[in-house]
Amino acid sequence: MDNRKIGELVLLIGIALFVGGAVGLITGYLSQDQTPQIGALALLFVVIGASMKKVKK
Structure with a gap:
């Protein structure tokens, strides 16, 4: 699976x-x-997910 997915x-x-x-x-x-x-767990997941989506190959 791709990191963006x-x-x-x-x-x-x-x-x-x-x-x-x-x-x-x-x-x-x-x-x-x-x-x-x-809320802290949700924020952690959102930040990690957003940063993984922005990573370029």
Whole structure:
């Protein structure tokens, strides 16, 4: 698999974590203690995925 495709997948996972954490917080499924960890993990995935997509051969 190409690094750009892997970067897209990692980016999508990060976005899904971010949206899932926001929806979970709004609906009351997640506590406020859990949201910073989910947000940090989502940010990590988004940054890694975005940097992998930008890498040129």
